[in-house]
Amino acid sequence: MQVTSVGHAGFHIxxxxxxxxxxxxxxxAYFASWFPFPDNTGLNWAALGDCDYLYVSHLHKDHFDPxxxxxxxxxxATVLLPDxxxxxxKRELEALGFHKFYETEDSVKHTVTxxxxxxxxMIIALRAPADGPLGDSALVVSDGTTTAFNMNDARPVDLDVVGEHFGRIDVHMLQYSGAIWYPWVYEMSERTKRAHGEQKRQRQMDRARSYVETVGAVHVIPSAGPPVFLDDQLRFLNDDAGDPANIFPDQTVFLGELEKHGIDGGILMIPGTTAEFDHDSVTVTHPIPDSQVQKIFTDKAAYIEDMATRMAPVIxxxxxxxxxxxxxxxxxxxxALFEPIMKQTDQISEGIGYPVALQMTENGEIVETVVLDFPERTVRPRKEVERRFRYGFTMDRSLVRTVLRDGEPDWVNSIFLSIRFRTxxxxxxxxxxxxxxxxxTDERIAYADGWFAEGKDDSDTIELGDWRMQRRCPHLKADLSKFGVIEGTTLTCNMHGWQWDLETGRCKTSRGHELRCDPLEAGQAAEEPSGGTAD
Known part of the structure; x- marks a missing residue:
């Protein structure tokens, strides 16, 4: 099996x-905010596109490039379609002209002939509302000699199914770097932002390392990030100076993290790098001399400056x-857009629970404020007596006009991931x-509201540290025996970093999502260790 990096989360297998x-x-992607890093525009896309199969993991625009x-x-090409x-x-791909689909079943092994x-x-399909644009997925493929697990930026909660169906994994590709706007868009002090940034940077690498340790692949390829930000307004987001508070560390940083924890087998790839796998051995060939590959990362600021100059006309x-x-x-x-959606949802509107301000700017000045009143299920102008809202967003009116003009069904997959807003x-x-x-859209909101209405399965119970609790995380059903870590009376699920107060079961991260938990009786020893698999 030969695996070629085509940039970011992209691979040609x-x-x-x-x-x-x-x-x-x-x-x-995302209003010209994100570009692949390193640059992949020089690849032979006609040759790469002459493929037998196409796999698009989900609709995020750094994975789905129409x-x-x-x-x-x-x-x-036959599209390997997640369930x-x-x-x-499927509709988006059909609109582009694809017509051959192999529709998989979630976490079921298939033989494609x-x-x-x-x-x-096998495609593991994640279906919670928080997974991508209502879905993310991971692909396992075996040619009988080599098995590759391409996890891109999915976060599967059940990895046992991979080993059960395929046994040994030879190469594991996964995300380790940030792909979010937090904390830089929030109205908080620079000191607080940096503290949150340092915590998030380490947590996302810990989570990725936990996946690496659980899968136990022979080789690991860091992928699905980081993007590079080339617009002058966003250049500060690049990790080009070794800043411990930056949430976008590059491949070399994560490979160093693996080495620090005694994990061998990491492979550095840039667009055009090929890795030829043969049982336990691998031959890696870069498209440029090794010294030039290293210079991309050791002199990253200069590389980004050069790339920004070349891409300025594109921006x-x-x-x-x-x-x-x-x-x-x-x-x-x-x-006209929001009110019909708000009126269709009980779980989501009640879960938000407060009016939300949408402040729109021109030339940096707020010129209009529209209020999404979720308790009343209405959209209205701001009242003079309203001074402060519990939740609010500030964004340029040109971005809002653009998503309205284009009928964009997902502001997360457009404005928010652009990081061109404040909140x-x-x-x-x-x-x-x-x-x-x-x-x-009507279809999306009906599914998401129904998903929340069904609630979380908390019937199974585990013992963790000095506590008895539901096995599945109330957030996205991660197995707390693997991802739960207890410090004092706080439980952290390292799948996404959500926390609970064990004395009350209250979620400390978000409204709702209470945890069923009780202290073990005096003298009763828990069978589980106090900390699950760290992420």
Missing amino acids: QTGAGSILCDPWVNP QLLREHVNKD YPVPDL GPKGALEI AAEKAAWAPAAGESLYEPLR WRIGGYNEYLYTFFKCL
């Missing part, structure tokens, strides 16, 4: 039974295509609020 192109991305798929990828409850991914032979595959063209900021009030278009909150993170913004 060549086997005797056919080739699989995974998550190819080259064009800037322009690239339309212009360069073989439309007769999602909302068929948006083509003209060149048979491959064994300018993207910005020119945005809708103009000036014009009539956006109150009526926003009311505040009083209290903890509210998962319901961000779920609402990614579910701006």
Whole structure:
């Protein structure tokens, strides 16, 4: 099996039974904020696109690149389709001309037979509202000699199924770097931002290392990040100076983290690097001399500066295509979009529980404020007596006009991931609020509201430290016997870093999501260790 990096989370997997192109991305994403790092524009995309199979893990725009798929990828390729409850991914691919789909079942091993032979595959489909745009997935593929587990930026809660179906994993590709706007967009002091940034940077690498340790693959390829930010307004987000508070560390940082914990087998890849796997051995070939590969990371600021200069016309063209900021009030278009969605949801509107302010700016000045009143299920102008809101967003009107013009069903997958906004909150993170913004269609909101209504399965019980509690995390059902860590009376689920007060069961991270837990009786020893698998 030959695995070639095509940048970010993208790989071209060549086997005797056919080739699989995974998550190819080259064009800037999220309002020209994100670019692949290192640069992958020089790859032979026509050759890479002449594939037998296509796998797009989910609809995030650093994985789903419509322009690239339309212009360069073989439309007769068989799409390996994750088992999602909302068929948006299939519809988007059909609109681009793809017509052959192999529809998988979640976490079921399949044998896919083509003209060149048979491959064994499994796609783990994550279906919670917080997973990507209502779905994320991971691919396992075996050609009979080598087994690759391409986890991209998915966070599966059950990894046992991989070993049960495939045994040894030869190569594991996974995310380790940030892919979020927190904490830099929040209204808080610089000192507080840095403290949160340091914590998040370490937590995301700990989580990735936990996956590496659990899977136990012979080789590990850090992937799915980081992006590079080339717009002058966003250049501060790049980790080009070894800042411990930066949430976008690069591949070399994570490989160093693995080595620090005694984990061998890490492979550094840049776009165009190939890795030829043969049982326990691997041959890695870079498209440029090794010294130049290292210079990308040791002299990263210069590399980014050069890339920013070359991509400046691309950014300018993207910005020119945005809708103009000036014009009539956006109150009526926003009311027409949001109110029907708000009226369809009980769980999400009640979970948000407060009016939310949407402040829109022109040239940096707030020119209009629209209030999403979730308790009343209405959209209205701001009242003069309202001074401060529990939740609020500030964003340029041109971005809002653009997503309205384009009928964008997911503001998380557009404005928020662009990091071109500011926000505040009083209290903890509210998962319901961000779920609402990614579910701006009737079908999406119905699914998400129903998912919350079904509640969490807390029937199974474990003992962890001095406590008895439900096995499944109330957030996204991660197994707390593996991802739960207790410090004092606080439980942290290292899958996403959510925390609970064990004395009350109250979630310290977000509203709702209470944990069923009780202290063990005096003298009763827990069978589980006090800390599960750290992430």
